Amino acid sequence: MIRIILLILCVCVSPAHAMTFPDHPKAPVQYENEQEVVIIEVTPHRLRDVQAHIHNRYPNITVRAVYQTALHGLSVKGSRRELRELYQIPGVERVTPVTTYKAHINESVTLIGGQAAHGYYDEKGNRLTGKGVRVGVIDTGIDYEHPDLRRNYRGGYDTFDDDADPMESKKVGPTLHGSHVAGIIAANGKLRGVAPDATIIAYRALGPGGTGSSETVLAAIEKAIEDKVDVLNLSLGNEVNGPDWPTSVALDRAVEKGIVAVTASGNSGPAIWTVGSPGTASKAIAVGASSPRLRIPYIDVGGRSLRLDVMEGSPEWNISRSLPWMHAGLGKEIKNAAGKIVVLERGALTFSEKAKRAQEAGAEGVIIFNNMRDSFQGAVEGVNIPVAVLSGRDGKWLLSQQGTLMGTVFREEQDVLASFSSRGPVTQTWEIKPDLVAPGVSIHSTVPGGYLALQGTSMAAPHVAGAAALLRQAHPEWNPEQIKAALMNTCKLLYQNGKPYTVYEQGAGRLQIEKALRTKTLLYPAALSFGLLTGQARVKVDVTVENRTDAPRTYIFQTPPAVTGIQWHLPHTLYVDAGGKRTVPIEAEVNTAFLRDTLHQGYLTVVGDGDMVQLPYLFFTGEPNYPRIMGFQFAQGDGADIYKYEMYLPGGADELGIVLYDPATFQYVGFLDYRQNVTNGRYEQTISKKQFLKGTYKALIFVKKGNREDTFETLLTFS
Template identity: 55%
Template sequence: MPTLKKVSRFIGGNEVRGKFDSHHKRLTGKGVKVGIIDTGIDYTHPDLFRSYHGGSDLIDGDSDPMETKATDGTETLHGTHVAGIIAANGKLQGVAPEAEIIAYRALGPGGYGTSEQVIAAIEKAIEDKVDVLNLSLGNTVNGPDWPTSLALDRAVEHGIVAVTSSGNSGPGVWTIGSPGTSSKSISVGASTPPQKIPYLKLSGTGKMVPITALAGSKEWDLNQGEEIVFAGIGEEHQYKSDMKGKIVLVERGKITFTEKALFAEKVGAKAIIIYNNMKGNFAGNLEIEVGIPVVSISKENGFWLKKQLGNGALVRTFYQNESDQLADFSSRGPVTYTWEIKPDVVAPGVAIDSTVPKGYLSLQGTSMSAPHVAGASALLKQAHPDWNPEQIKAALMNSAEPLKDKEGVYYEPTAQGTGRIDLTRALETEALLYPGSLSFGQVPLHGDRIRKKVKLTLDNQSDEKKAYTFKYPPYTKGLQWGIPQKVEVEPKQKKDVFVTLDIYSNGMEAGLHHGWMDVEAGGRIEKLPYLYVVDEPDYPRVMGFEFGFGDTAGTYKYEFYLPGGADEMGIALYDPDTLRFEGFLDWGRNLQRGVVRKTFKKDELKLKEGLYKAVIFARKGSREDTMETDLILEDSEGKKR
């Protein structure tokens, strides 16, 4: 397991320790205020008390942002872990160990909170004039105008470098969630630091299945041939005594990861593998310590493993040293409607050890990658106190290392942005170029020539003249580029130029089209990703459904997001046991894009009390998408209607 020190060294942290600001002070983040909107932090931790400089509790409405303790509900540790990555200053050293941490507790017991609480925390951070703001949180709504994304844009307009995680719903496209969709913030995906990755291989097959340890799991150290058995969804009655000494495979869902693992441990299983119940892999956490390894795999690999069982094949574990690979769980863009490339960059987010209340723990997720970038931003702010958020974002994006997969092919820009951050190069970057990625928007299928134009700012922060030279991307049928010739920018000056793209979409495939443009800036090659969209792409038509009590007694409310509007939408309710249709909670036609909200009196419903399976659907054109969730109708005292 890589230590925090090794990860910091990997992204350039060690070299930074030998660099100084304009006042000849070593770059440690000293004097830079970093706000953390999260579950609070344990400011009594021996590695954090020096860095802690106060905060606010938006859950309880006071000035004590301590993590939730067991006596106050489901205890939390997330914010303390994030704070350690940024500014631990003790046994562990964060990226910016002498930065001043301002904590905002916007997520309460169990890590739950509302958009309103997060927005209130952003507003308080603006009021407190923090320099950098980290939000390792989010939802599954891919829209630029979700309230938390807009609030984060406002924070940047107030001079704050806002850093946010992209989400853990990868590897599919369109999986980035708000506030990672914020246009002006730095959205961060997850890559792997140098580490030893376990793969499973069944005897008689050539397939290698990567496994991902759940946060808090015992390390997977099996290396002999092991028998693997299936235990359904992992409920207690599905475990049998003959599973002792074997690896148990279960499906995600219905009960918690911890419950599944404890039941497996109870029958004497050697380890448990949880496969996803939706496409792709996932990153999960255990609530308490379990005595056996607990790992996750993708739905596709889970189905494959399940099909192989019963033929006597044994599973063996093989270990491979890897680094700079994208984490499967890391959410991908682009952003709907604006078609912006997100994430902007990636940073290590797998097996990251950091501070938690009463100790240390290894966790993973884009929640762990974002604070690496927040810490890096603090060092850049110390080195360049006059730089605005756009310049700091540009320095990180322009200097990033574009990553390649195991076959040596660059990951798509919508998966990695400009690449994995490199702190040393970011601090050395003086020829800035922003925006750090180019979005040419949407064109119709089989259309005539359409010209798209994007403005680029060339910002020379050095004391000497710098030249920018643009190179044409590889030839693509249907595209005609108009790029600047060699452009020279005087010291401490900026110059705006335009890149044009004529798109002849006739004969092109519908969907996302992206690539890279090389720009030589100040003697160094930078890879500038670009994207354009042909026709109406296949993004989900409905997202983020929530249902609960209204703000006044005797009412319910719901909300969801339509990224492209809808010709028709409905919330259909079914009996969860018989799947018999019981009625519509709501239905409508010709809805505009954006957030859909409604509050209604419970007496207006012609539905009986109890549990329902809700199917939320939205249709636009020839495409219809659905979401399913459980929904309970009961009064505000918890009684069913």
């Protein structure tokens, strides 16, 4: 998945205790005059009024772009002092600083329901290849000269350079992500994508190195709506679990215009609450990653087997014999590694540098374990020996087994949820995300000059975009909600240790294209989110049941297992005419006094004449334990004496503070910031550097909300 990296950090702080900083109203002149770009969201019928107001009252503010379809609003540039006043203009709903986006590269077609070489067929026997369907790909551009992509390419736009050439960057900061995504959707040559005859419209919103901004992404969504694409794929996102970002809002608007919007959920798993925007967009289809059929290496040490994840760019782990192994710390100095596997810790050096040093020392292979508890993803270049990763937990245990031999065994795995795949649910709206999962591990596809296997939810999303193109061809009259329902209603539930993954891990399950194309029943919405409940509450979601056959059908709603404090009110038996629809309430009556758990989730089963649909449901009884702090960033400002920081507060904060300590002695230095009653959303401040702030400090960021407190530690350096 392409990650949104928050790099624009705009900041001003309260008076500190041990230190004295200027308060917000007395911010330094250079801060007030600092230039910034923001996105202004406006009430639709007030757009011209707001634009005229800015033109007349703020001649120094430059309007950079006007959005009238994906978003009702403006992109403007001006001083922070004047931009802050824009909140007061009647009709302005939200002002959001422009965000930087960055690409993060982290036998699937057969697995999801058929062999693309022979094509897919609908229930009437019509062959489906995506012909006539326009799929927009917002990404790093594509190599439209690639032999597998040039047949289906039909133009596009480059919103990064503002021209009509969406070619991948090939010289300065070369990219390959967009071509890989496009190939999964519609490669038509040596490789064949999910919808090999679909038309690809490319929108290059991310430039050299895979970086861009929310401006360029919004402009690309706007262009895609104007071009009337049928399906839109965005394999990009961020680590902030917030549904109110402009790109999320814009995707929902695109769906309202009739476009099926597909986005990656993120690569920040496996923890809960890690799905990132715009994967939080309510009407879009957010996609997590599962594994296709893979041969996975496990190392056998000390009577335990530890799963290895091979790094991007590394040769396959083909070591089949038992070998001695050695621990070489961070890899700064590796000696006497001939015939051994070298185990290294993450940090200090790049993965490629570590692996090359081990290779030069004669190593047979390299294992790098994380400096955090969980696992991670990585990539290497220019290495001829296999390089794999372990979680920090497994790596530390491995070090206790030094002096033993390391064997390798291989296991066939399929339909395992990728550890990196971001999990939901969504804060504020409490919705289920991802909506479904698709293969996203070791996916072979097109890149400039050839082919490459990559992994990430970036690779999972285009499988769903391709499937949506086939459904659009089969049912051009269907709206995006019906297509989303067909994809989700027919998913295969994935299991771990005999139990299904949770709804906030897999949504409706793993994509099955052929079942989606042949479905005789649609139920929508395809996921039931009842929200945050307190005390005694009775809530409902209206579900439409659509009979796609030419005969009447009877549907039975099965009541979930009994739980004290939760009572379901379901229609039980429902009769639907041939080709007809009926909308019925699905209700849950809850008494939180009888419930110990906060999160309640599962699958509601609906059976009808041989068909079975499992609707994921989710609700909370009490304030959930979601992260109170997300996306903290700190950086040098535009001026020599200015520093900026920002964070995202999903639920706001009763108290927020940043405390500085001496990193060597842990002696208290003072408060960098302290606030009370901070509203939810993006929190950003700027500070003016003081001479006695020079150096590096250990920072403890804390946020209190209700009876919960979250903390985050990092190092802040003032030069």
